[in-house]
Amino acid sequence: MKYAKVDLHLHLDGSIHLPWAYQTALKRGIIDESMSFEQYYQLMYKVDYPTREERMKRFDFPCAAMQEKEDLEESVYLLAQYLNDLGMMYAEVRFAPQQHQLAGLSQKEVILAVVSGIQRAEKDFPDLTLRLINCLMHKGKDADANMKENMETVEATKETLGKYVVALDLAGYENTGDFMKYAPLFEKAREYGIPYTIHAGEMGDGSHILDALKMGAYRIGHGIHCVDNPEWLKALVDTQIPLEICVTSNVGLERDYASHPVRKMLEAGCKITLNSDNMMFSRTNVHTEHAQCKALGISDDVLRQCTLNAIEAAFCDEETKKELMKKLNF
Ligand SMILES: [Zn+2]
Numbered sequence: 001m002k003y004a005k006v007d008l009h010l011h012l013d014g015s016i017h018l019p020w021a022y023q024t025a026l027k028r029g030i031i032d033e034s035m036s037f038e039q040y041y042q043l044m045y046k047v048d049y050p051t052r053e054e055r056m057k058r059f060d061f062p063c064a065a066m067q068e069k070e071d072l073e074e075s076v077y078l079l080a081q082y083l084n085d086l087g088m089m090y091a092e093v094r095f096a097p098q099q100h101q102l103a104g105l106s107q108k109e110v111i112l113a114v115v116s117g118i119q120r121a122e123k124d125f126p127d128l129t130l131r132l133i134n135c136l137m138h139k140g141k142d143a144d145a146n147m148k149e150n151m152e153t154v155e156a157t158k159e160t161l162g163k164y165v166v167a168l169d170l171a172g173y174e175n176t177g178d179f180m181k182y183a184p185l186f187e188k189a190r191e192y193g194i195p196y197t198i199h200a201g202e203m204g205d206g207s208h209i210l211d212a213l214k215m216g217a218y219r220i221g222h223g224i225h226c227v228d229n230p231e232w233l234k235a236l237v238d239t240q241i242p243l244e245i246c247v248t249s250n251v252g253l254e255r256d257y258a259s260h261p262v263r264k265m266l267e268a269g270c271k272i273t274l275n276s277d278n279m280m281f282s283r284t285n286v287h288t289e290h291a292q293c294k295a296l297g298i299s300d301d302v303l304r305q306c307t308l309n310a311i312e313a314a315f316c317d318e319e320t321k322k323e324l325m326k327k328l329n330f
Helices: 018-027 037-045 052-064 069-085 105-124 143-160 178-193 209-216 225-230 229-237 262-268 286-295 300-313 317-328
Strands: 005-009 089-094 129-137 165-171 197-200 219-224 241-244 273-275
Touching: 005 105, 005 229, 005 241, 018 037, 018 052, 018 069, 037 052, 052 178, 069 089, 069 129, 089 105, 105 129, 105 143, 129 143, 129 229, 129 262, 129 286, 143 165, 143 178, 143 229, 143 300, 165 317, 178 197, 178 225, 209 225, 209 229, 225 229, 225 262, 229 262, 241 300, 262 273, 262 286, 286 300, 300 317
Parallel strands: 005 089, 089 129, 129 165, 165 197, 197 219, 219 241, 241 273
Antiparallel strands: none
């Protein structure tokens, strides 16, 4: 696919190299030798979880294999290798440092381990630029459940912000509590000059979209429930906030490709970027996402614009964006 070169929404754990994760889980004693790769694979791709919340537990498996510094470094290196093989030129990889502390690492150490994997990849794959987004997490019923860990993520991001660490996010299963309780975290981020995107209106209440705008999000992850209420959709169109759309990731029990709101959002005038979300869990990549959108009747011109939107909305510096535009050459 000609225009599939940029991915702004890509989770490290959900995009893990599965054979490597299996070998690492064995090596670290996380799984027993009696578990075959096939069984491990089946756990990842199990589809009959009773609820979407239960389904989020899938992420525990890749996260378990990324607790030691060298494993964190290797996991992002392997992801870079795959993205490079796909011909990608830019990706913002995201992960939640607080999910990788079982071996006693601080959040800052966790972040720096991933950064060192990106630096190694940069030497081996000079055509690919990777940047890192640190995720705050939804846990428990509302923001109070892990305010301390989330605030640590904000602090560790402040300390590592620079060429590679570029932004914050809020991820995980959108809990049912007051979304605005996350506001103090983003106020702190603003104070520190850290830009941020927020998963909102993905699987939770669509009104979270308005909350994310109120909290000053620079971009919104998914936002697809905007189509449930004209006011929410209008807010996205009026603000022209870049939306990180991940079509395949949203396809499942509730909707198929044909009923995904991406076309409706494009027609309404939303600023759309197309991304993979979880390459391993969703068995997708940005090429597949572009192909699916094309199959939905979205034109090449619009797909091209989605890539231009992504470069414009990227969290990297202006110099890097200029280089990406030059390399795109369209
Ligand atoms: Zn996501």
